[in-house]
Amino acid sequence: MSIFMEKLKKDQRLLSIISFSLVSGWLLSVVFEGQILYNLMKNVNTEGMTHNTIAVLCHFMGLFISGFFIKKQVTARKAMITSTMICILGSVIFFLPFSMLWYISIGVIAFFAGAYIVSWSFYFKIYSQRGQRFKTAASVLIYSNMLMILINGVAVNISSLFGLALACILLVAGLLLTFNLEASAKEKDYCTVQLEKSHQEAFTSLRSLVILCLFILIITINSGLMYRVVLPAFSHHKLLTSYYWAIPYIAVLFLLKSSKNLINQGYVLHIALAMIGVSYIFFMWLDRSVRSYLMINTLMLAAFGVFDLFWWSILAEFFDYSDNPGKILGIGLSMNVLGISIGGMVGENLFNTGETYLNASLIALIIVCMMVVLLPILHMQLASFFKNDIFLFQSIDMEKHHQKIVVSELKQNKKFTDRETEIIELLLKGYTYKAIAKHLYISENTVKYHVKNIYQKLNINNKMGLIKIFSEEEEKLV
Incomplete structure (x- = not known):
């Protein structure tokens, strides 16, 4: 075990992924729409949504506020350790008899779970280079949801207290790993490109981030409707829903992460929007059988997986335009939580007023139509902002020795x-271009001149073509 930990300490990226996934697995199974608290509340004949409302609002505040106070990696590590300890103590309270203390604990641990996520963003930025952030985001989403499925399944089908105990074990394991995270980055080993931002760049990045946050807020209203309308409609299939629910979500994340070819994110997002629309149409028309659930849930959760990975990875790309990644990730994910909260309240209101599933589906379809209008605007804004920097959905991630081989061959063949x-x-x-000029001690115009020659020799028009060539060459080597 000690040898394994020593190796893990040397790979801070992997260590940060595992520690975050453990804590996030607890978060998804306990605090944030987790089945553990739902079942514990049922056991004490308290089936209202009060506990969930408290959890969502406090988690929103933790995400939104923490980034304004956590500004350095050393502070972030302390905040992660403190937050995890508080979450462990708060979770233990649910082993005690039901009292008002439960509600206080829910609010406290939900807030500090948000602070933990914000703090982790420093490790996300520093130890995952630009080409790795897409895969880092996919990895933490996959592992977190796998753990959530396991614990939720235990809580629903065996015992909510047993599930709570497992969730607490995840927290303890996450805490132990967090102690092994570095308090400050070794700059010689982990360096990121520092960009000199003009006022125009700062304004453009802020505008792009605002549009992205608006997109996240609106589209996740459908996620809230799913939690309050779709899932309860199939709750009688207890065993199936407890284990299968997030499988399509994980599967599509794994598919996107494993894809070696570049993915046109505009097409993928439009397909995901269509999948959400079709899933709600099926929800209106089909019965509540197992077959209907499999069709509806597969389409819906796969689409949500695409969107979650999209904004996680895009938020990560904004890191290089800010000194505080916690503020970027915290505000972005708080919009996700707020959207789910709004959707949940809409769903609850529909049921309380006796409305049918038709109304919920119509609301979801209206949101999809709004997204069809907003998506091209978002895509153009991000593409314009990042056109000389990074790729919006997935960038090349070749092994170093493969890249050297390809570069050497192209250098010889294309002179x-x-x-x-x-x-x-x-x-x-x-x-x-600006960062290349600074790195090579040449002017930006000289960089543009060389890039123009490179593109002419390769018979391409942009950097996407360059990435495509390297992706194709890597496939030949594998």
Whole structure:
């Protein structure tokens, strides 16, 4: 075990992924729409939504506020350790007889769970280079939801207290791993491109972030409707819903993460929107059988997986335009929580007023139509902002020795100069023209001149073409 931990300490990216996934698995199974609290409340004949409302609102506040106070990695590590300890103590309270203390604990641990996520963003930024952040986001979402399925299944089908005990074990394991995270980055080993931001760049990045947050807020209203309308409609299939629910979500994340070819994110997001629309149409028309559940849930959760990975990865790309990644990730994910909260309240209101499933589906379809209008605007804004920097949905992530082989072959076949070869390597790492100029001590116009020559020799028009060529060459090597 000690040898394994020593290896893990050396790979801070993997260590941060595992520690976060453990805590997030607890969060998804206990605090945030988790089945453990739902079942514990039922056991004490308290089936209202008060506990969930408290949890969602406090988690929103933890995400939104914490980034304004946690500004350095050393502070972030302390906040992660403190937050995890508070969450452990707060979770233990649910083993005690029901009292008002339960509600206080729900609010406290939900808030500090948000603070934990905000703090973790520093490790997300520093130890996952640009080409890795997409896969890091996919990994934490996959592992967290796998743990959530396991614990929720135990809580629903065996014992809610047993499920709570397992969730607490995840927290303890996450805490132990967090102690092994570095308090400050070793700059020589982990470096990110520092960008000099003009006022125009700062304004553009803020505008892009606002549009992205608006997109997250609106689309996740459908997630809230799912929690309050769709899932309860199939609750009589207890065993199936407890284990299958997030399987399509995990499957699509794994598929996107494993894909070696570049994915046109505009097409993928439009397909995901269509899947949400079709799933709610099926929800209106089909019965509440197992077959209907499999069709509806598969389409819906796969689509939500696409969108979650999309904004996690895009929020991560904003890290390089801010000194505080916690503020970026915290505000972005708080919009996710707020959207789910709004959708949940709408869903609750529909049931309380005796409305049918038709009304909920119509609301969902209206949201989809709004997203069809907003998505091209979002896509153009992000593409314009990041056009010389990174790729919106997935960038190349070749092994270093593969990249060297491909670069060497292209240099020989296309007669690249040494300077052009250096620029190609930096382009593949996600450097901007300005960052390349600074790194190579040349002017930005000189960089543009070399890039133009590179594109002409490769017969391509943009950096996407360069990435495509390297992806194809890597496949030949594998």
